[in-house]
Amino acid sequence: MPVNDHIVRSFDEDLEALKAKIAQMGGLVEAQCESAVRAVNRRDQTLAQRVKTSDDQIDALEAEIEAMSLRLLALRQPLGGDLRTVVASLKIVSDLERIGDYAANIGKRAIVLSGLPEIPPANGIVRIGALVQSLIKDVLDAYADDNLELAVAAWHRDEDIDELYTSLFRELLTYMMEDPRNITASTHLLFIAKNLERMGDHATNIAETVHFQVKGTKMEADRPKGEDASYIVEMPE
Amino acid sequence: MPVNDHIVRSFDEDLEALKAKIAQMGGLVEAQCESAVRAVNRRDQTLAQRVKTSDDQIDALEAEIEAMSLRLLALRQPLGGDLRTVVASLKIVSDLERIGDYAANIGKRAIVLSGLPEIPPANGIVRIGALVQSLIKDVLDAYADDNLELAVAAWHRDEDIDELYTSLFRELLTYMMEDPRNITASTHLLFIAKNLERMGDHATNIAETVHFQVKGTKMEADRPKGEDASYIVEMPE
Structure with missing residues (x-):
């Protein structure tokens, strides 16, 4: 008789x-994030296309982990x-899925950008991207090892991500004002920067979920925030 | 002895x-969405400020509903x-919280916009806003009545929201190219439009969760998508 x-x-x-399974999904999301930023930086259309299509694997893993969690609960x-661990897994895969979505969206914009005249600030994107990647890596490690610290x-x-985002936002507005031919590319870069900033927010959600899972309580302090880019007003000279 | x-x-x-409790949270989120769009349209700084600060109530309700769900599971x-209903509630409050966040973000941008020179396309925002509001209302009604249809x-x-968003996106790029003095306001309106489009995405997530709760399965078809604004390229004349 089969066991x-x-x-x-x-x-x-x-x-x-x-x-x-969550570690596997996390690894994929990390790789997508890294590839998306590289595709923007190197104007690599093939890589961008691959990021866009690979998002399906992340969605499939999300569905699989949700089904596992439900089975465990039932x-x-x-x-x-133990209950907190299962509920935490549901929250974390939802954040990972969103991060994956943002990476795919950056992939789509990278395809467009590779056909547009180049403008300088891809460096800012690379710097934010590196911060976001290391944040995602750390929260996934924290989750794997129940490492609250x-x-x-x-x-x-x-x-730090919010601060870099704000300064890149200002820079891009300036490029647009200098030359209308920069507007389309700058707009895509603005949205890419915003996507990276949102990825960082979802990574901090995961950090909060790890806290909840380990301690059973919410993190105390309000999330620290740099200057809010919503408030930025730049005017042409 | 107390019972x-x-x-x-x-x-x-x-x-x-x-x-x-979820209906109460949903009602608040609907009201926030409506006020946020009205604040943009009427350049109403007081209302915008109220939207920004009211987000705390939504966050508090999210925490309360999460705690109720966990208690129920335990x-x-x-x-x-019944298990699906509780898990669905966790998913829905997370989507409602994000929609609330986007409304608060629109509130912040409305405060900035009220101090900038006016540009035409607030109408497009109002139209998308109305669609998003009716979408949120319908998915909340569907949830309340287990109404799959x-x-x-x-x-x-x-x-429809994605289509309106795409056409507004093009329009705003055109304004920027016509006059650099429009760039800052147009950028904020671009992000407001994007926030509304994301609110629509989260509303469709809720529709998918209602399907899962009622039927125990995923919705079949892929989400319908209009032209993807990520691909838009506008160049100055």
Whole structure:
């Protein structure tokens, strides 16, 4: 008689399997983020196209992890910390899926940008991209190891991303005002920068979820915020 | 001896309380969305400020509903449709919270815009805003009544929002190219339009969650999409 995995496996093994799947999804999202920024920076249309199409794999993993979590809730009826782990997994995959979406959107814009006249500030994008990638990496490590300290430290670094975003936003507005031929490319770069900033926000959500999972409480302080780019007003000379 | 609510109340009553709380949060989010668009349209700084600060109430409701859901999972250990209802509530409040965030962000930008020279296309914003509001209303009604038909119909309407967004995007790029003094205001309007389009995406997520809750399966078709504004290239004459 075939042995039924669900009955024989321990709950801990189920949770490990869930965490391993989330690590796999996280690895893919990290790679997508890195490729998206590289595609913008190198005007690499082939890579951009690949980022755009690879998003399907992330969506498929999200569906798989959601189904695993639901099965765990139904079959194991976990309590306390175990319940928080399963609920945390639902929250984290939703944030990872959004980060993946933003990467795919950057991929789409990179395709357009590769056909437009080049403007300088791709460097700013690369710098924000590197910060976002390291933030995503750290919150995923924090999740894998239940490392609260790493989660809190990562969470605070979102401020640096917001600051870089604000200065890049100003810079791009200036390019547009200098020459209307820069407007289309600058607009796409503005949205790419915004997408990266949002990816950072979702990474901090994951840091908050790790806190909730480990401690069972919300993070205390309000999220630190640099100057809000919504308030920026630049006028032409 | 005091009677313990949690033990005396039936599970159905608990679920009703959960749904009522979500309806309350949904009502607030709808009102925020309406006020945000009105603040942009009427250049109403006081209203914009109110939208910005009211977001805290939505965040508080999200935390409350998450705690209710977790309590329900732990104490009632629901199965089948009941489990889906609780998991759906977690997904829906996360989408509602994001919609609220976007409304608050529009509020912030409305404050800036009220101090800038006026440019024409606020009409486009009002039209997208009206579509988004009716979409949010319909998915919330669909959720309240387990109305699958309404959810699917609402889901398909997201296409209209994407089309309006794309045409507004083109229009705003044109204004920027015509006169650099329009660039700052147009950029804020671009982001406002993008925020509204994202609110529509989150509303369709809620429609998908209603489908999952009622039927236990994913919606079949891919989300319909109009022309993707990421691909738009406008060049100055």
